[in-house]
Amino acid sequence: MLYRFPRPPFGGPPFLFQPGPTFRPPIGGPGMPPVGPGGPSDASMPPGRPPSYTPERAPGIRAVDPGAIRRCRYRYTYLWLENGQEFWSYLTYVGRRSVSGFRWIGFRWVYFGTDLRNIESFICQ
Template sequence: MYCPYFGYLEDCEFISENMYRQFSPPGGSPPPGVGTQGPGGPGGHGAPSGPPPSITPHKAGIQTKAIESGAVRPCQYRYIYIWLDNGSSFWAYLTYVGRKSISGWRWNGRRWVYFGIDTRRIESFVCY
């Protein structure tokens, strides 16, 4: 079964039923109380209160076919720069790391927006 934002049912099982019900369908807005600029920041569950670091990191030289969520777990509640298999890259602030997916806040250049992605799409990353 597909789970909005998180991708796979086994990841949905780790999310409280209340939290799961609050999320809008893909392409929708975050639920009330989870604003694009909300409380939280490092150590919290809302979007960071300011922009990510102003640098754009260099991608590591060795690439893998897929990233396991265990490798990304230390980046939870920290800034992370992510390169995807389609060539796009962005700053993020992770609030959830599941077995096959991650979610949190993605910087779109002006503000934080909620996102979720399958870890198989991640080509490389670096935590800050």
């Protein structure tokens, strides 16, 4: 698709713009980490690898309150999800109904997000 803008008022040729395969509109919103063509900014990246152990699960937690998990922002946090998945994360955003940040997949961090209803239990380091 080729966009043609009108001739500038001061003269000169019209401006042509054609988005290429690397063109992506900015993603994110208020309270979200800055995201561009390369993903979230380095400022919100985890400082290193997560702890090398799996923490013991706290008994009895069934509902996750945003106020309780908010203290886990910018800290290594182990999550147990309702679907049986469990992993180390580094949360950078905690909203009223969701969290997002980075998830450790064994050899690197990847950006993720989930609804608070999906979190069965968590523990912060």
